[in-house]
Amino acid sequence: MAWLHFGGLGVQQSDEEAFDYWYHVHVRSTDAVLKPISTFMVGWCCYLGRGTRQDSAEGFRLFGQSREQGLLLGGKWTMDWSWGSPLDELESLSAIATRFYRCCAVSSDGTNMLLDHLLAMCSLYGFGTTKDQPKAAAALQELATDGFAPSQIALGSCYHCGIGIEQDDHLAFAWFSRSADQLDFWGQLCLADCYSAGYGTEADPLKATELYQAASDQGNASAQTRLANRYYTGQGVDRDYAQAIRWYRRAAEQGNANAQNKLGNCYQNGIGVDRNFQMAMECYRRSAAQGNAAARRSLSMLRLWRTL
Structure with a gap:
């Protein structure tokens, strides 16, 4: 029911109803497949403030918890793969991965940015579906252009690492900047790292510290x-x-x-x-x-x- 409400499929679209269903499974279920998926989605609701109060730190804590429960896409991999982490370990056709991808695909009608973002990330990693990094990068480009901060971060990471797209630190810096302008705390972190190391811009220790402080x-x-x-x-x-x-x-x-x-x-x-x-x-x-x-x-x- 959570996915139906989140995607508005046959029922009134409601982030609140979706959150309540996911939260119930997250707290009470012992199902080895449904529980980590629900934990992950509760994390996203918290991170974005969809159906509940926005709390980015709590969202990230739940991402980590979902990985501990078996959803490899969770934890640091939700956002933090842009500085040379190997992506192959995310490629999976496990029961959790395939169920997660299928739920996102069935629920998405092309208007829900989070679902479209998650589908792109699954395609990028080969998580529950065939890996297609150019297709994923193109989808992230569209979402990033429409202003979705997590996609801006992921696209910046693709440009930084040259994954699915030609490597370009200047464009990585530009997309991290756009997410940081929305006060996304992971965008602020990535932009701070750029200023710290001089990726796509001149190194600026003071600006890096300012952004680390804002994200902190x-x-x-x-x-x-x-x-x-x-x-x-x-x-x-x-x-x-x-x-x-x-x-x-x-x-x-x-x-x-x-x-x-x-x-x-x-x-x-x-x-x-x-x-x-x-x-x-x-x-x-x-x-x-x-x-x-x-x-x-x-x-x-x-x-x-x-x-x-």
Whole structure:
């Protein structure tokens, strides 16, 4: 019923009704296919403010939860693949992938930007359907031109990586700028990365920091980690360990593995906080549990050092 209401197929289109149905499945279902799909779609409703209050950070938390439940398209892959991450691991014809693609395809009538965006992303990755990256890039171009911020980010990523379209960092920068102009916190992050590294524009540490701050204030854990790094090193801002700790903590509380590792390092060495090996080990454990190799090494070395 959620998909029928979201697409307005045979019933009155209603984001609120769709959200309620998806949320019910997200909270109560144990179905291994329907639950992660519903979690993912509740995340999108939160991210965009469709059928519920807009909360981009909560949306991203739910994207991550959907990946943990088995929907590979969730987590960092929802947005964060533009800086060289391998896309092949997203190619899937699993039960979840094929069901998700079929639901999007059946519900879309060409007027629902989110559904059309998700279909394009499925085509880009080969998630539940045949991979066709030029077709996906063309669809994202149309949606981006119509002003859909997530498609602007995805199109910018395609231009940056040369996926389905000729590589062009200047156009990547332009599309990230348009999404950031809409205050999309992932668009702000991508644009900040461009200013930080000089992709498609002259490097501008101050502008990068300003954008990291804007995205951080909206709850973007990746931006919070990057902002903390800049306070830690004094790049684009005066060095301030107290501010670095503040933002590492904010990101770590949201489960960002890099922030957890950095916070552990600060506790281990007494940087910006009192030295506390127990807290350091706890931060390293949380980061290592997510696969952070640096945290695993630090945790092993700290354990060894404490036995000497």
